[in-house]
Amino acid sequence: MEKLLVLCVDDEREVLDSVLNDLAPLREHFTVDGAENVAEAKSVIEDYLKEGGQLALILADHIMPVDLGIDFLIDLNQQESTLAAKKILLTGQAELQDTIAAINRGGLNYYLAKPWSSDELQRIVKDKLTDYVLEHSSNPLPYASVLDSERIFGAVSKGRLDVSSTSI
Amino acid sequence: MEEEQTSCLLVLSEHRLDPGLANSAAPWHMVQHSLACDHQQFVELNQQHPIALLLLDLRGAELEHTQWLFELLQTFPGDLPVIALSDPQPTAELLTLLINTSNLQRILSEPDSGQVLDLVEQYWPSTRTSDSQRKRWLEARLAAQVSRFRSVFFDYTTMEDEQLSERFISALYRFFEDNDEHHLCRRYSTDHTLTEEGQANNFLWFIAKGEVVLRKGELEVARMGEGSIVGGMSFVTGERAFTTGVTCDTTDVIKLDRPTFAKVLDSDSELLPMFTNLLLRMFNRRLQKSIRTEVELQNTLSSLDSAHSQLIEQEKMAMLGQLIAGVAHELNNPVAAITRGSDTISQQLPALLNGSVPADSAELGMNILQHALSTPPLSTAELRRRAKEHGDRYPNGSDARRFVSMSLDNDSLWPGGKPARKPLKSAQLDTLEHYQRVGGFLRNISVCSERIAGLVKRLKHYAGQDSERPVQAQINDGIADTLAIMENRLKRYEYECELGELPELHCYPIALQQVWTNIIANALDAMEGGGQLHIESRYISDPEPVIEVVFADNGPGIPQEIQQRIFELNFTTKREGNFGLGIGLSVCQQIINQHGGTISLESEPAQGTRFTIHLPLQGNPLSPE
Structure with missing residues (x-):
């Protein structure tokens, strides 16, 4: 099973802890980590990639000291190693223009407004992670317990059918 | 003491004369009698009212009927002044008689009714009027003159500017009617300069018709229409002209220099007060106008001031509006953290309160809760570093991170200061994590509430007045x-x-x-x-x-x-x-x-x-x- 990183970036520790707490159920199958700024996030990703992991999902605040969340997401999108990662902006205050730019440059998979509800956050993250494992995992089945099991089972069985049909 | 008799004007006439002669306000007492008077009556009359002047109307009279009178006049004590009225062609005989027998002052042939009164006034008081009456008459005359002068002067208050100036200008035209050898009443075409700003001015212009514009520099100061006076101030004070006056139409003016002006005023005693009044009015109008302008300027200034302070207020509000958007976002974060925190706590509490936690775990858990409640969390970077240090005992990265984020690497948290010798199992960490979450989120809620309270307080202050x-x-x-x-x-x-x-x-x-x-x-x-x-x-x-x-x-x-x-x-x-x-x-x-x-x-x-x-x-x- 792959080492998959779910990274949350928010300069406000209280917010970051809340997000991490909401995503705690994922810890079973993912490395769920937090960073308090973009620079730290970059080094966490770098370390993780070095250890052979992949960045599966990044959830970033927009307004942060020094670097903006959207710029960071676009930046990640321009690197081969992180291109595939699902990118969610969790913010109360991204300018509409910035957001549109991010979407157009493929840097954004979802925009989540603050304050968020735990259910919504978990649903979105699960959905995006499901996309990710279905697209990039050689064996998505184990993730079914924490992600969208229906879609994973469906995809797996369809895959088997496809495999069997080609093998015939 | 017996009151002195008023001197008498005796009129001997067969005709109706000017009723003004009998006016009770006249200084004389008039008695009229026909020429068919006699010596006796005359003497009685003189006793009642000393006769001071005799108006003798000889028109159509038969000389023989007045014989008695001439005889009497010749002997009348203290020559009685006589004014005689005669037919158009008085006879030489009559004239000789009049001149030789009476103190004849004046003979008027074919008199108008008004002329008679004028003549009487002219010869009153006569030499036969008593001194006291003469004095009284002089005083009355003076008072009348003064009051006439006054009334002429103050009368103007009932007049409009236009009426007054029209009257004055027509008086001027009258004066120059047959007398304008210097061609002072003249007509200017458009753009003729009357006065030039800063230059000496020796003339006074009366605008009879047309319009003159007064300019100071490029700025139009006033338009002077019919009846206005141009050059008044410089003419009166001798200062240089304050404005340039240029005709803006075909304009009729009367141009006066000082000697002519003096001559004009001398010609009619009414003109000086009228001119004074006119000039006063003109200056007053100009003054009023400039006061009005000043007031308008002040109003404009103060409305500008208030517009300016409104602008400042608007700037503040515009700024505030934009700041508020930022502040709202700023409030969003702690609100989100509080919402998430209280949700989390309500999820975690049942696990702690349902009695399923073993006693030793509960004690450690309470320490973890207290610690999380009272201590700011480690930075995420520090957490990672410490988790790595415990990587050998907790090969599962997630467990290692949980271990250090609960500060279980801090021995003082453990009951008796003694940490467990064996690494904690995942399930044990799960249980303890409930305590950490409750403590941590309680702390979050309190930190965030303080932040909101602080922000609101500052905002309140900032947005205040x-x-x-x-x-x-x-x-x-x-x-x-x-x-x-x-x-x-x-x-x-x-x-x-x-x-x-x-x-x-x-x-x-x-x-x-x-x-x-x-x-x-x-x-x-x-x-x-x-x-x-x-x-x-x-x-x-x-x-x-x-x-x-x-x-x-x-x-x-x-x-x-x-x-x-x-x-x-x-x-x-x-x-x-x-x-x-x-x-x-x-x-x-x-x-x-x-x-x-x-x-x-x-x-x-x-x-x-x-x-x-x-x-x-x-x-x-x-x-x-």
Whole structure:
């Protein structure tokens, strides 16, 4: 099973802890980590990639000291190693223009407004992670317990059918 | 004492004469008698009312009937003055008789009715009038003259300007009717110059018809129409002409120099008071006009003032509106954290309270809760570092992180200070994590609530109104408030704040916050996309005690050529949609000036801009209104 990183970036520790707490159920199958700024996030990703992991999902605040969340997401999108990662902006205050730019440059998979509800956050993250494992995992089945099991089972069985049909 | 008899005017006439002669207000007592009078009657009359003047109407009279009279007059004591009225062609005989026998003063042939009265007035009082009566008559005459003069003068109050000037001008025309050898009544065509500003003027122009425009420099001062006087002031005072007067149409004027003017006034005693009145009115109208203009100017000025202070208020509101959006976002984060925190706590509590936690775990758990509640969490970087240190005992990265984030690597948390020898199992960590979450989120809620409360307090203060009088306030507080309100915008920049120890300042603190906000907002706009802002405050005691506040950015700087202009009201380099209304710096300068302070800037291209504000400690700020 792959080492998959779910990274949350928010300069406000209280917010970051809340997000991490909401995503705690994922810890079973993912490395769920937090960073308090973009620079730290970059080094966490770098370390993780070095250890052979992949960045599966990044959830970033927009307004942060020094670097903006959207710029960071676009930046990640321009690197081969992180291109595939699902990118969610969790913010109360991204300018509409910035957001549109991010979407157009493929840097954004979802925009989540603050304050968020735990259910919504978990649903979105699960959905995006499901996309990710279905697209990039050689064996998505184990993730079914924490992600969208229906879609994973469906995809797996369809895959088997496809495999069997080609093998015939 | 017997009252003195009024002297008598005896009229001997067969005709009806001017009723004015019998006027009771006349100084004489008139008695009329026919010529068929006799000596006896005459003497009796003279006894009742001493006869002072005899009006002898000989028109159509038979000489033989008046024989007695001439005899009597010849012997009448103290020559009785006589005025005689005669037929158009009096006979030589009559004239001889009159001249030789009476004290004949005047003979009037074919008299008009008015002429008789005039003549009597002219010869009254006669030599036979008593001194006291003569004196009384003189006094009455004088009083009448004065009152006539007065009435002429004051009569004008019932007249309109136009009537008065028309009357005067027609009097002038009358004067020049047969007498205008110098051609003083003349007609000018358009654009003829009457007076020239700053030049001597020796003439007085009466505008009979047409219009003259008075200009001072390029500015039109007045238009003088029919009946106006041009050149009045310089003519009267001898000063140089105040304005240039040019005809703006075909204009009829009467042009008077001083000698002519004097001659005109001499010709008619009514003209001087009329002219004086006219001139007074003219000057008064001009004065009223200039007072009205002055009042209008004052009104305009004060409405400009109020428009300006409205503009300042609008600038503040525009700025505030934009700040509020940032503040709302700023509130969003702690609100989100509180919402999430209380949700989490309500999820976690049942697990702690249902009695399923073993006693030893519960004690450790309570320590973890207390610690999480009272201690700020480790930074995420530090957590990772420590988790790595425990990687050998907790090969599962997630467990290692949980272990250190609960501060279980801190021995003092363990009951008796003794940590478990064996690594905790995942299930044990799950249980303890409930405690950590409750403690941590309780702490979050309290931290976030404080932040919200603080922000709201600062916002309340910031958005408030200054009281009408200046108050003692701490400048550093105002700067801190401003920074708090602008936190949202400042996040993307590095900023350092060196707020020195300051004495309180007698000031309008909220107005000053507007200054700080403007300067910071400008700096942030200038450093678009990131930069460093340095804010400094300090107290300088020498040479005069001032508070100095400095805002320095490392943006692109302000070009030399516009540095002088940035404090101008309408100067902005920003486009619409930028912060405030773009009148920020002029407002800043005003507010600082109100405080008796100065605002200056130094700027180097590509180096940044540095605003320095000095606020004198002994200043007495003016009211912003």
